Amino acid sequence: MAGKGTYRTRAQEAVLNYLKATPGKHHTAAEIKAQLSAKDQPVGTATIYRQLERFVAEGSIRKYTLGPGDSACYAFVGDCQCNAHFHCKCEVCGRLIHLNCDELSEIRSHLLEHYGFSWNEGKTVFYGVCEDCRKK
Amino acid sequence: MAGKGTYRTRAQEAVLNYLKATPGKHHTAAEIKAQLSAKDQPVGTATIYRQLERFVAEGSIRKYTLGPGDSACYAFVGDCQCNAHFHCKCEVCGRLIHLNCDELSEIRSHLLEHYGFSWNEGKTVFYGVCEDCRKK
DNA sequence: TTGCGTGCAAAGGTTTTGCATGGCA
DNA sequence: TGCCATGCAAAACCTTTGCACGCAA
Numbered sequence: 001m002a003g004k005g006t007y008r009t010r011a012q013e014a015v016l017n018y019l020k021a022t023p024g025k026h027h028t029a030a031e032i033k034a035q036l037s038a039k040d041q042p043v044g045t046a047t048i049y050r051q052l053e054r055f056v057a058e059g060s061i062r063k064y065t066l067g068p069g070d071s072a073c074y075a076f077v078g079d080c081q082c083n084a085h086f087h088c089k090c091e092v093c094g095r096l097i098h099l100n101c102d103e104l105s106e107i108r109s110h111l112l113e114h115y116g117f118s119w120n121e122g123k124t125v126f127y128g129v130c131e132d133c134r135k136k
Numbered sequence: 137m138a139g140k141g142t143y144r145t146r147a148q149e150a151v152l153n154y155l156k157a158t159p160g161k162h163h164t165a166a167e168i169k170a171q172l173s174a175k176d177q178p179v180g181t182a183t184i185y186r187q188l189e190r191f192v193a194e195g196s197i198r199k200y201t202l203g204p205g206d207s208a209c210y211a212f213v214g215d216c217q218c219n220a221h222f223h224c225k226c227e228v229c230g231r232l233i234h235l236n237c238d239e240l241s242e243i244r245s246h247l248l249e250h251y252g253f254s255w256n257e258g259k260t261v262f263y264g265v266c267e268d269c270r271k272k
Numbered sequence: 273t274t275g276c277g278t279g280c281a282a283a284g285g286t287t288t289t290g291c292a293t294g295g296c297a
Numbered sequence: 298t299g300c301c302a303t304g305c306a307a308a309a310c311c312t313t314t315g316c317a318c319g320c321a322a
Contacts, residue, residue: 141276142275142276145277145278147277147279148277179278180279182281204286205287
């Protein structure tokens with residue numbers, strides 16, 4: 001009884017390598033499927049979702065959700081200190097911004113102190129509109 | 137040619153009044169439909185979505201999206217728009233906590249001022265672990 | 273009367289699940 | 298060989314859209 005996530009398979013590597021090739025850049029499930037097919041490494045839709053789910057749980061990749069009806073985005077997380085800073089995602093151009101900010105760190109203690117909520121900064125994404133897109 | 141949003145109808149009032157009854161509290165479209173049916177004021181699903189869309193555009197209510205697959209939430213907004221509404225989702229029990237907190241509102245101006253990032257609070261969810269689950 | 277609002281049903285899109293087959297160890 | 302992983306198809310899910318009828322003004 002090896003348990004889940006034991007085997008290393010072709011489809012598994014294909015998905016992870018694809019995301020690994022562009023760290024920090026986000027891709028939808030449909031996009032991944034299309035790209036892998038173009039590379040002669042076709043992977044079934046269900047498998048892609050299952051792998052993505054696994055990688056997210058492992059912490060190798062991160063999931064960004066925009067809203068119902070829209071598709072979710074996934075991006076590779078390097079061994080970079082992504083857990084130590086904050087992410088802002090632009091809803092217009094899709095850009096992902098990384099911030100190191102002590103003032104925002106205060107939110108953490110505030111939430112814990114006043115609401116008993118232990119904030120996982122690494123998994124939280126601030127959605128909004130970035131400077132460039134706002135100028136237009 | 138009166139234009140859209142001209143008529144005041146039974147279904148329209150029913151939806152708005154339901155949300156108005158619990159300001160700040162969030163409800164899904166399905167929940168609204170079920171509750172109105174229970175009140176002998178049944179409203180079609182499509183109509184509910186159409187009304188919600190209108191009220192959101194008008195600014196009377198607010199839409200919160202959690203993620204693809206999940207349903208969107210809608211809540212009545214009082215006259216004070218300074219009081220932002222934040223969401224914390226527990227990764228353990230899945231509970232959604234919504235809080236009004238002026239201190240957190242400062243994040244918004246901070247992000248805008250220092251990074252030119254216009255934060256969409258409604259779409260942002262803080263992930264972490266809630267008080268109850270942390271005690272275990 | 274005019275034409276907006278409604279309701280039903282069907283479509284649209286993303287994600288999940290069932291089940292038999294294929295592949296890793 | 299023993300299971301896990303895969304893939305196809307179908308289901309589940311939320312939301313939107315088309316169309317004819319009803320209702321507000």
